Amino acid sequence: MKSEKPDMPVYAPVDPHEAMDAIGHRVQHYANTRGNHPALMDDQGTLDWRGLLEQVNRIANRLREAGLQPGESVAALSGTRRDDVALFLGTLVAGGCMVPLSGMASAEALAMMVADCQARFLFVSGQHQALLAALREHLTDMPAERIISLGSPMDGAGCELADWLAQATTTARPEPVTLDHPFNIIYSSGTTGTPKGILHDYRFRQRQMVRMSRYGLDGDAINLVSTPLYSNTTLVSVLPTLYHGGTLVLMAKFNAREFLALAEKHRVTHAMLVPVQVQRILAVPDFDRFDLTSFRLKLCTSAPLRSPVIADAMARWPGNLREVYGLTEGGISTSLDCAAHPHKWDSVGIPTEGAEVRVIGEDDQELPQGETGELVGRAISMMRGYVNRPQQTRDMLWTSPQGEMFYRSGDMGRVDEDGFIYILDRRKDMIISGGFNVYPVDLEKVLLAHPAVADATVIGIPSDPWGETPLGLVVLRPGQNASETTILEWANRQLGKTQRLAAIEFRTTLPRSAIGKVLKRELRAPYWPEA
Known part of the structure; x- marks a missing residue:
């Protein structure tokens, strides 16, 4: 897999003068410049940047010692705790490609994903112990010594993380990487079909991390994370916060009232949410009792947010609300600034910087403004392709008359006279x-x-x-x-x-x-x- 990933096509616009600024290199800097600044907060307490970077470097050095080569995959059935974040960063520092896996998938589907990405190692959080027992019989090519538990020892794992890292050094040795280097693979679907691995390179993630900082996800951000790390929704806000040296407040499991308590306690400024979470938070009976004045922005994605919910949030929850619409694959990228456009709350906003959205009909011909068809998009962040699935990658592409590659969204929608995009239906009935x-x-x-x-x-x-x-x-x-x-x-x-x-x-x-x-x-x- 090491040689195959970088050779996959690149559909995003390429700038020959673009400078590489790898997150694995950047985070080393924060141990020196803001070593005492909180990096991670969870139910175990607070970990500052100096402590986080020591853990990150130990993981990176141990992975290399155990044989990980640049570009190879490290898979994780993880949660939303400090060890999970350190593992993600440590894999990048070692030059590896991170593959976060969903604990909601079946053992058979997970085994397919581990084999598909040719993972050299599998890390498993404690809450997935039962799943590992079911998964273990399907991992025929994964020796026990390459399965490491995050937390307490568990059956099926060769060792526990603390023991595995016992002799690892904290020396900073970030692996050299390029913009074409594989960053992560996100698996897209189901337990019964064949899952697709979406490969993001450093070009994709670096551009996204820089762009998201314009929403305030920077070194001053205190970002409350309540969705799992295997979701691209989560990574869209987590990675920019880390990239710029901010603070993550981690919830192992979402609870609406606990979310409000943590937000008040830690003076949270940002959160990335899905619509159901927004609804549940606003429905907490004593919502108005909590001091949420530190909030600067709530981001919401993964499904259209209904306008009555937006109205409620804008009236009662301090700070702005911004709806984000996009694909894990990239290409489609829009944003709705709810404070600036109160009459457009039924839309998902306008294309973000460097993005373009068009509408095509059943005959693949572009439709005029106002007509309904499939949304296709092109942006500065676009995946390299589906791992080991070149035909499915090609099937997703639409080529404009100008020869540019757009991604098919599978969503039916239209663009109004002001350029705002409305999602009307799901072509694939997702x-x-x-x-x-x-x-x-x-x-x-x-x-x-x-x-x-x-x-x-x-x-x-x-x-x-x-x-x-x-x-x-x-x-x-x-x-x-x-x-x-x-x-x-x-x-x-x-x-x-x-x-x-x-x-x-x-x-x-x-x-x-x-x-x-x-x-x-x-x-x-x-x-x-x-x-």
């Missing part, structure tokens, strides 16, 4: 539940495997706690009498936690188009009366 992407096709495959099921589809329906939740619509085979509960429990046993179906409803038939496609818009309509 469901966003609690900030996580759920792909109906993965759930449908499971349902269709049940012997009593003749036909099935999955749609997203409204959910107060999750924003959206998956509903399975099932047609039984003649003569079958399985219950809705039986099929629901059977399917959910095979699905990851974030994929699980909320309910099953039986139908006598599913509406289909002339060419046989299930008419999901028609099925969704009764559940979304305002759509």
Whole structure:
């Protein structure tokens, strides 16, 4: 994998004069210039920049000693604690490519990801001990000595992090890297299909880290992190904060009232949230009791934020709110400044600096302003491609008449007369539940495997706690009498936690188009009366 990753295509505009300023090199600087400044705060206390950099360097040096070569992958089933952040930075300092993995995925899917990225090491946090036990039998090419537990010892791991680092030095030796060097791989979907590894290089991340500092994610930021590190949503705010020497307040598990307590206690200035979190925080009965005057900006992404929620946040929560829309792959990048544009709260804003968004029709021809089609985008930050999936990478591309590469979003939308972008539907019928992407096709495959099921589809329906939740619509085979509960429990046993179906409803038939496609818009309509 070491030689393959840098050879993948680059679709982002390339500036031959762009200077390299690697995060692994920058963070070494902070131990000297702001050694006593808080770097990380979690339930274990506060770690300053000097202490963090000692841990980062120990991890980097131990990885190299254990055989990690520049460009090779280090995978982690991690959480949101100080060791998880130190591991991410330590991997970069060693010249490795970080691969954060979701503990919500199935053991089979995780094994595919570990094999796909050819990970040399796997680190596992304590909360994933049971998952490691299920995963271990699938990791046929991963010897036990390369599985390290973050926290207490666990079955299936060769050793615990403290023991693994016992002889490691704190000497600063950041590996030389280039803008084309692999930075991280983020895996995109499901537990039943084949996950896609999205490869970001240093060019992608460095440009993003610089751009996000213009939102105040800099050395003065105190950023409250309440989403997991395997999510690109999290990294979009975490990495710039670290890159500029700021402070992260880490929540191991999100709780709305605890979020408010931490924000008040630590005088938090920034947070990256998903819509469901914003709704839950505002719904805390004594929300107005907390002192949130330190907030300068809340960022919200992963799904459109409904305008009534924006209005509530702008009225009651100090500081501005900015909605961010984009793809993990890059390309599409928009932002809505809610304070500056109160009449555009139903949009996702305008393209960010260096980004361009167009709308194309079913024939791939560009549509005029105001017409609805698929959103495609081009930006200064674009992935190198899907790891080991060149055809899927090519399938995502749309080439403009000028020969420029744009990424297909899969989202249907339009651009108004002022250049603001509105998302109207999801072309691929993706469901966003609690900030996580759920792909109906993965759930449908499971349902269709049940012997009593003749036909099935999955749609997203409204959910107060999750924003959206998956509903399975099932047609039984003649003569079958399985219950809705039986099929629901059977399917959910095979699905990851974030994929699980909320309910099953039986139908006598599913509406289909002339060419046989299930008419999901028609099925969704009764559940979304305002759509």
